Amino acid sequence: MNERAVLPTSTRGVALTRYPEGELQESDFAVREFDLPEVTQGSILVQNEWFSLDPSSRIRMTAGESTYFTPFALDEVLDGWAVGRVLDSAHDDFAVGDYVHHFGGWREYAVVAVPDKDWYSPRRVEVGGGIDSRHHLGVLGPSGLTAWAGLFRVGRLKPGETVFVSAAAGAVGTLVVQMAKLMGATVVASAGTDEKVRHLVDDLGADVAFNYRVAPVLDSLQAAAPGGIDVYFDGVGGDHLDAALLQLRAGGRVALCGQIAGYNLKGDDRPGIKNLFSAIEKGLTLQGFLARMYFDEFDEFYREVAEWLARDQLIFDETIIEGIDASPAGFIGMLHGTNIGKSLVRVTPRTS
Ligand SMILES: NC(=O)c1ccc[n+]([C@@H]2O[C@H](COP(=O)([O-])OP(=O)(O)OC[C@H]3O[C@@H](n4cnc5c(N)ncnc54)[C@H](OP(=O)(O)O)[C@@H]3O)[C@@H](O)[C@H]2O)c1
Structure with missing residues (x-):
C-alpha cells in the first residue's frame, strides 16, 4: 500500500x-x-x-x-x-x-x-x-452491452428484418441503431428533436426516423414502417410500446429495456399499456432484461464491438x-x- x-x-x-x-x-x-x-x-x-x-x-x-x-x-x-x-x-x-x-x-x-x-x-x-x-x-461498457444483448439475444434480430428503436439518439439507442444496420436490418428510429432525427438518418444510418413530439407515435410509426416491424427495442414504454404492439408482425419480438416515459412520474401517473391483446393475437414475445443478466457474455460482446470500433464502423456519441x-x-x-x-x-x- x-x-x-x-x-x-x-x-x-x-x-x-x-x-x-x-x-x-x-x-x-x-x-x-x-x-x-x-x-x-x-x-x-x-x-x-x-x-x-x-x-x-x-x-x-x-x-x-x-x-x-x-x-x-x-x-x-x-x-x-x-x-x-x-x-x-x-x-x-x-x-x-x-x-x-x-x-x-x-x-x-x-x-x-x-x-x-x-x-x-x-x-x-x-x-x-x-x-x-x-x-x-459507453460503447465498450454497460450501454454497449445493453444494446448488443437487447438486440441480438433478447430481440433475436435477423438480417433483413425491420427493427423500431425508441430513445434512439441516446446512449443505448445510438448503439442499437448502428448495430442493427451492421447486422443488415432496416431501422426505424424515434427521438425528441428534429436535430436528433437528422443525426440518426444522416450520421448513424437509420433508414427512417421521426420526432415523436410532433405527431402521435402510432401515426408516425405506421408512416415509417407501413409493412410492419419485426422487433421493437423499447427504452420508453407508454405510447411507444403501445404503438409498437399494433405495428409488430406475427411472431414479432419486443426487447423491454427501459420505460423512461414513466421515471419522473408518480406510480398512478405513469402511462399504462392498452394494446397488450396484440401480443396474444400475433404470438408476440415480450421479454424484459437487464444488461447484467448477460454478464457471462461480456467477453464475446467486447470482442465484437471493439472490432467494429477499430474499423470505424461505430460512432460513439x-x-x-x-x-x-x-x-x-x-x-x-x-x-x-x-x-x-x-x-x-x-x-x-x-x-x-
Ligand atoms: N435494461 C437495462 O439493463 C438498461 C441499461 C441501460 C439503459 N436502460 C434503459 O434504456 C433507456 C435509455 O437509457 P440510456 O442510458 O440510453 O439513456 P439516454 O437514451 O441517453 O437518455 C434518455 C433519453 O430518453 C429520452 N426520453 C426522455 N423522456 C422520454 C419520453 N417521455 N418519451 C420518449 N423519450 C424520452 C430523451 O431523449 P428524447 O430527446 O429523444 O426525448 C433522453 O435523451 C432508459 O429507459 C434506461 O432506463 C436499460
Missing part, C-alpha cells in the same frame, strides 16, 4: 437530500465533501476521470419502490458507473496506475471493495490505441458535462433529452 499521508482522505461527491415528488429538481441534490474510508485489505482507491449519468438512477431516487436497484439513501454519496485510475491498492489484481471501471461514481475519489467477480465488481480496462477510458462507460457541480443539472437534462449519446461527467482533478 502507498503512504496514506499523500493520498486523499475526503472527496467531493453528490448526494440526494430528499426523495422528489414527481419531477426531479436540482435542489433535491447537494454537492459536498465526504470522508473517504481507509483502503483495507481487498479494496482499492480510485481517482475518477469520468462518471456516467444513467436513467436507472432516477428509479433509485424514489423511496422504497424499486426492485431494479435499492433506493439511494438520503445525504449519502450516490453510486453509479465510473472509470478512473488506481491511486492505492490493497488487492493483488490491481496496481497503482491501472485504469478501472467500477461502481463508485458521482464523486472524485472512491474506495471500492473488490468482491467476487460480478457485474458490479471493479474491472481493469485497457486504454490507448484509440480507446479512451470513457469508452468503457457522447454529451460531456464538465465537473461534478454540473452533474445534477446534467442528469435532469438527460432525463428531458438534452443529450445526444452517452451522458458523461468529466471529473476535473483538484489543483491543491
Whole structure:
C-alpha cells in the first residue's frame, strides 16, 4: 500500500437530500465533501476521470419502490458507473496506475471493495490505441452491452428484418441503431428533436426516423414502417410500446429495456399499456432484461464491438458535462433529452 499521508482522505461527491415528488429538481441534490474510508485489505482507491449519468438512477431516487436497484439513501454519496485510475491498492489484481471501471461514481475519489467477480465488481480496462477510458462507460461498457444483448439475444434480430428503436439518439439507442444496420436490418428510429432525427438518418444510418413530439407515435410509426416491424427495442414504454404492439408482425419480438416515459412520474401517473391483446393475437414475445443478466457474455460482446470500433464502423456519441457541480443539472437534462449519446461527467482533478 502507498503512504496514506499523500493520498486523499475526503472527496467531493453528490448526494440526494430528499426523495422528489414527481419531477426531479436540482435542489433535491447537494454537492459536498465526504470522508473517504481507509483502503483495507481487498479494496482499492480510485481517482475518477469520468462518471456516467444513467436513467436507472432516477428509479433509485424514489423511496422504497424499486426492485431494479435499492433506493439511494438520503445525504449519502450516490453510486453509479465510473472509470478512473488506481491511486492505492490493497488487492493483488490491481496496481497503482491501472485504469478501472467500477461502481463508485458521482464523486472524485472512491474506495471500492473488490468482491467476487460480478457485474458490479471493479474491472481493469485497457486504454490507448484509440480507446479512451470513457469508452468503457459507453460503447465498450454497460450501454454497449445493453444494446448488443437487447438486440441480438433478447430481440433475436435477423438480417433483413425491420427493427423500431425508441430513445434512439441516446446512449443505448445510438448503439442499437448502428448495430442493427451492421447486422443488415432496416431501422426505424424515434427521438425528441428534429436535430436528433437528422443525426440518426444522416450520421448513424437509420433508414427512417421521426420526432415523436410532433405527431402521435402510432401515426408516425405506421408512416415509417407501413409493412410492419419485426422487433421493437423499447427504452420508453407508454405510447411507444403501445404503438409498437399494433405495428409488430406475427411472431414479432419486443426487447423491454427501459420505460423512461414513466421515471419522473408518480406510480398512478405513469402511462399504462392498452394494446397488450396484440401480443396474444400475433404470438408476440415480450421479454424484459437487464444488461447484467448477460454478464457471462461480456467477453464475446467486447470482442465484437471493439472490432467494429477499430474499423470505424461505430460512432460513439457522447454529451460531456464538465465537473461534478454540473452533474445534477446534467442528469435532469438527460432525463428531458438534452443529450445526444452517452451522458458523461468529466471529473476535473483538484489543483491543491
Ligand atoms: N435494461 C437495462 O439493463 C438498461 C441499461 C441501460 C439503459 N436502460 C434503459 O434504456 C433507456 C435509455 O437509457 P440510456 O442510458 O440510453 O439513456 P439516454 O437514451 O441517453 O437518455 C434518455 C433519453 O430518453 C429520452 N426520453 C426522455 N423522456 C422520454 C419520453 N417521455 N418519451 C420518449 N423519450 C424520452 C430523451 O431523449 P428524447 O430527446 O429523444 O426525448 C433522453 O435523451 C432508459 O429507459 C434506461 O432506463 C436499460
